[in-house]
Amino acid sequence: MPSPFFNPGTTSHADQLAILHLRRDALVPTILRTHDDENLGYDEGKVTNTRFGSFPHSTLIDQPWGSQIVASEVNTGRRSNKRGGKRKAAALNDGDDTATSTAATTASPKTASSGFIHLLPPTPESWTSALPHRTQVVYTPDYSYILHRLRASPGKTIIEAGAGSGSFTHAAARSVFNGYESLRPAHKKQKTRLGKVCSFEFHEARAGKVQEELVQHGLEDVVRVTHRDVYNDGFLLGDEPSERSSPKANAIFLDLPAPWLALKHLVRNPEDGSKSPLDPSSAVRICTFSPCMEQVQKTISVLRQYGWLSISMVEVMHKRIEVRREVVGLDNEGVRRAIVYPKSVEEAVGKLRVVENRLKEFKTIQREAATAAANGEAVVKVEESNDSSSQKQPPRNDQKMAQVPSYELGRLVHRSEPDIKTHTSYLVFAVLPRAWSEEDEQKARELYPSRPT
Numbered sequence: 001m002p003s004p005f006f007n008p009g010t011t012s013h014a015d016q017l018a019i020l021h022l023r024r025d026a027l028v029p030t031i032l033r034t035h036d037d038e039n040l041g042y043d044e045g046k047v048t049n050t051r052f053g054s055f056p057h058s059t060l061i062d063q064p065w066g067s068q069i070v071a072s073e074v075n076t077g078r079r080s081n082k083r084g085g086k087r088k089a090a091a092l093n094d095g096d097d098t099a100t101s102t103a104a105t106t107a108s109p110k111t112a113s114s115g116f117i118h119l120l121p122p123t124p125e126s127w128t129s130a131l132p133h134r135t136q137v138v139y140t141p142d143y144s145y146i147l148h149r150l151r152a153s154p155g156k157t158i159i160e161a162g163a164g165s166g167s168f169t170h171a172a173a174r175s176v177f178n179g180y181e182s183l184r185p186a187h188k189k190q191k192t193r194l195g196k197v198c199s200f201e202f203h204e205a206r207a208g209k210v211q212e213e214l215v216q217h218g219l220e221d222v223v224r225v226t227h228r229d230v231y232n233d234g235f236l237l238g239d240e241p242s243e244r245s246s247p248k249a250n251a252i253f254l255d256l257p258a259p260w261l262a263l264k265h266l267v268r269n270p271e272d273g274s275k276s277p278l279d280p281s282s283a284v285r286i287c288t289f290s291p292c293m294e295q296v297q298k299t300i301s302v303l304r305q306y307g308w309l310s311i312s313m314v315e316v317m318h319k320r321i322e323v324r325r326e327v328v329g330l331d332n333e334g335v336r337r338a339i340v341y342p343k344s345v346e347e348a349v350g351k352l353r354v355v356e357n358r359l360k361e362f363k364t365i366q367r368e369a370a371t372a373a374a375n376g377e378a379v380v381k382v383e384e385s386n387d388s389s390s391q392k393q394p395p396r397n398d399q400k401m402a403q404v405p406s407y408e409l410g411r412l413v414h415r416s417e418p419d420i421k422t423h424t425s426y427l428v429f430a431v432l433p434r435a436w437s438e439e440d441e442q443k444a445r446e447l448y449p450s451r452p453t
């Protein structure tokens, strides 16, 4: 199945990951299904419940990406009679929004008044914001910088350890993707190298969960997950030590508690005589992610011992700066984001005068109406008075404002948003030059002979 992360198409399909966008900071991932194998008793088939209402998947499937989908009323009548009712409550308590049902027939959902969501195709960025956290994750500001410094590009092979919650894994997969192994014609197999992520995770349940998600997301062709303690067993692929093959990696990302313990395996000629996991024909770039300076120091010291060059450290301190115009004053009533209070004493006094004048006019009208009522001509008189009083009113503020383009209104301000999710990230980068043999030296000497002195 082509992954929706690479080719989402124009519309959503059944059995595909979709992101339900509630708000910018509230995204719910769900696999779209008409029916599901958990029997939760909804007549409408699989239903995702959110704080903005219930969304039967029949209303989400075959919709253009980006559509606004209105919540539905779902029939929960059968649920209370079923064992599934309790299971769903438990699932929701666990933060699992994908409560599902296998109904014999799928009823047509009726629109509810509770709210709406937007239906979005998955991207590594939205997956990072929405994924179920099993560990600390690498966030978008960090991984975009890391992948850039690792020169991750289509056709490259990246080693990643540990996989954790799979946040970095998805972004890395998109960077290196240049085709699916299983869809490649046989005659092209030897020619081009397909991009790969070789992901290692030592926690068995996490490794299993990441693998399961990658299959659901159509990424199993691009990412190979290995359950392994990389400190002891290194980065070769395959289970049997005697049959292990080299991933021939061009780039490495280590998000481990002690990255320096894994570096002995990331060399051109391992001491134990095993194959090197590195691509011999290219320079290899590495990045390690550490939350404290002591770890950085240990990593750098060991990198030096193994011949890594151009070692540098970066701390990513991402801040989103919001730049906008701030308009203050009573003139700006009806202008979006305006702060509507008097900006000066004159404006406050002016406003009070207007209010007092209106009150006087209102009282005059009431008095005239009372007199007219006594004379038997009430209604007409009052309506006329109302009309004439409204004509006397000054033009509405938003009418005056319409003459000035909104981008020229107010004061230009900028604020940094404090709520960007991230965690301390000291990133160490280094480069290991390509492998260089006697034979390579000889070829280079023939190609570029030194000039006789």
Ligand SMILES: C[S@@+](CC[C@H](N)C(=O)[O-])C[C@H]1O[C@@H](n2cnc3c(N)ncnc32)[C@H](O)[C@@H]1O
Pocket: 135, 136, 137, 138, 161, 162, 163, 164, 165, 166, 167, 168, 169, 200, 201, 202, 203, 206, 228, 229, 230, 231, 232, 255, 256, 257
């Ligand atoms: C901070 S998490 C990685 C998060 C991941 N980069 C992400 O973006 O979701 C660190 C992971 O390294 C794994 N780990 C720790 N020691 C390991 C080892 N020796 N070999 C492989 N994985 C290991 C842990 O189980 C944990 O899941």
